[in-house]
Amino acid sequence: MNAFLKKEWMEWNRxxxxxxxxxxxxxFGIMNPALAKLTPWLMEALxxxxxxxxxxxxxxxxxxxxxxxxxxxxxPIGLIIFILIVSGNFTAEYEKGTLIPVITKGxxxxxxxxxxxxxxxxxxxxLYAVCFGITYGYNAYFWDNGIAGNLFFAAAYTWVFxxxxxxxxxxxxxxxxxxxxVLLGTGGAALGVYLLSVFPKLDxxxxxxxxxxxxxxxxxxxxxxxxxxxxAAGLMVLLCMVLSVxxxxxxxx
Amino acid sequence: MLIxxxxxxxxxxxxxxxxxxxxHVRPGDIYAFIGHNGAGKTTTxxxxxxxxxxxxxxxxxxxxxxxxxxxxxxxxxxxxxxNPDLYxxxxxxxxxxxxxxxxxxxxxxxxxRIKKYGDEFEITASLGDLISSYSHGMKQKLAxxxxxxxxxxxxxxxxxFVGLDPKAAVVLKGMMRKLCDSxxxxxxxxxxxxxxxxxxxKVAMVKDGRLIASGSMEEVVEQGxxxxxxxxxxxxxxxxx
Ligand SMILES: Nc1ncnc2c1ncn2[C@@H]1O[C@H](COP(=O)(O)OP(=O)(O)O)[C@@H](O)[C@H]1O
Ligand SMILES: [Mg+2]
Numbered sequence: 001m002n003a004f005l006k007k008e009w010m011e012w013n014r015x016x017x018x019x020x021x022x023x024x025x026x027x028f029g030i031m032n033p034a035l036a037k038l039t040p041w042l043m044e045a046l047x048x049x050x051x052x053x054x055x056x057x058x059x060x061x062x063x064x065x066x067x068x069x070x071x072x073x074x075x076p077i078g079l080i081i082f083i084l085i086v087s088g089n090f091t092a093e094y095e096k097g098t099l100i101p102v103i104t105k106g107x108x109x110x111x112x113x114x115x116x117x118x119x120x121x122x123x124x125x126x127l128y129a130v131c132f133g134i135t136y137g138y139n140a141y142f143w144d145n146g147i148a149g150n151l152f153f154a155a156a157y158t159w160v161f162x163x164x165x166x167x168x169x170x171x172x173x174x175x176x177x178x179x180x181x182v183l184l185g186t187g188g189a190a191l192g193v194y195l196l197s198v199f200p201k202l203d204x205x206x207x208x209x210x211x212x213x214x215x216x217x218x219x220x221x222x223x224x225x226x227x228x229x230x231x232a233a234g235l236m237v238l239l240c241m242v243l244s245v246x247x248x249x250x251x252x253x
Numbered sequence: 254m255l256i257x258x259x260x261x262x263x264x265x266x267x268x269x270x271x272x273x274x275x276x277h278v279r280p281g282d283i284y285a286f287i288g289h290n291g292a293g294k295t296t297t298x299x300x301x302x303x304x305x306x307x308x309x310x311x312x313x314x315x316x317x318x319x320x321x322x323x324x325x326x327x328x329x330x331x332x333x334x335x336n337p338d339l340y341x342x343x344x345x346x347x348x349x350x351x352x353x354x355x356x357x358x359x360x361x362x363x364x365x366r367i368k369k370y371g372d373e374f375e376i377t378a379s380l381g382d383l384i385s386s387y388s389h390g391m392k393q394k395l396a397x398x399x400x401x402x403x404x405x406x407x408x409x410x411x412x413x414f415v416g417l418d419p420k421a422a423v424v425l426k427g428m429m430r431k432l433c434d435s436x437x438x439x440x441x442x443x444x445x446x447x448x449x450x451x452x453x454x455k456v457a458m459v460k461d462g463r464l465i466a467s468g469s470m471e472e473v474v475e476q477g478x479x480x481x482x483x484x485x486x487x488x489x490x491x492x493x494x
Binding site for chain 1: 302303304305324327328330331332334336337338339340341342343347351352354355356383396399403
């Protein structure tokens, strides 16, 4: 399994995917506070022309909260980019038949799946932590993070949402033949859950709610309100993994 | 070394596959597996390699049942597919180290064998290059080397001579002989009947998924005839039934 992890890492670097993703998440990390910082300046620059049209601008107040609002707006985009880039991780190997030599050399299918899962969960975690860390650092430097409540709970919940999406991706990778099927399955399931969340009764259980970290930061919600969502996400991740192992074992390679 | 008893495997939703195939490959055998395109050779080899599951029958490798003991069977077997699909984004040497890691080959063992086989096939100088830059023959050579890294007892080869230059073919034949002289066994499919006749002591012919002849080369090929003429006769015969 370690050998396979090492191989994933070497391939990942060689194809440049690691650098692209790192760049995207670092950029997002910097952009969140930068956008917040630039807002008053932009408003001022525009205020003259706005005044001409009869609009009166009032001085806008920016703080760490503005930046965190950007963070929770941008992180789903980051997650989508991540999913797009890793969607072919399994299926490229099916299409090229590269798993056959590995399987016939006595590496069990279970180890292959485990290595890939560890790799994908790990990548998401590292990228997410980098993005969060950068935003956190700048916010602390410019303003004061103390204004945001439940900062780490909110961050952890959104991270769990990412883990849940990656679990879906792994499941669909274990049953699909092509990366477009994987994207369709993962995207469809995530979208379905998102749409179902418009019903408040369902929203109380579905993982989509974990993305709305801003409610926690503004102290409109407390961490305890999300227990059901966390439990449901955890269960679904577990279910996805069990099903993946079963399907991957039976898969015709 | 390899015993196949009444093996039957059909692809889902199709009547194609193999039916009731039985074979016995003993230590020291170089066993040729011949048949027309689509006869079921690759299907059989993939069952032995543990890529395909099968409906009925039994495959035993080194006395162990493949179904019950897949990992132990794979530890003594090496399978080289007809078109080697390797990781394009690794270099040759990274790939060999990756495979050696899977088999837990010691550092000295792998260094020595990579050097030996790399020199024999004359690709040592290219091992630092990306596999995506390799020709078909070079990939084939790399696949053969990766198969020999853990000193297998049973070698399963699918059309191994396709794409190899004449010199590499000679090297491969030499390696096959050496493996058998030291008590190993080889079961391989081929279209090159002359090679089969010269190199092998046993032969099996398959047509439309059924075994139609098998045994020692002398038994199958009678005096004064060639494997080719027998093959043509047998294949045509059964076809007109
Ligand atoms: N994955 C598959 N699904 C369905 N049919 C297949 C598959 N692979 C091979 N076949 C069919 O099984 C038969 C045997 O194929 P194969 O074992 O590859 O023959 P060959 O002797 O040329 O290696 C052929 O008729 C082929 O069309
Ligand atoms: Mg074939």
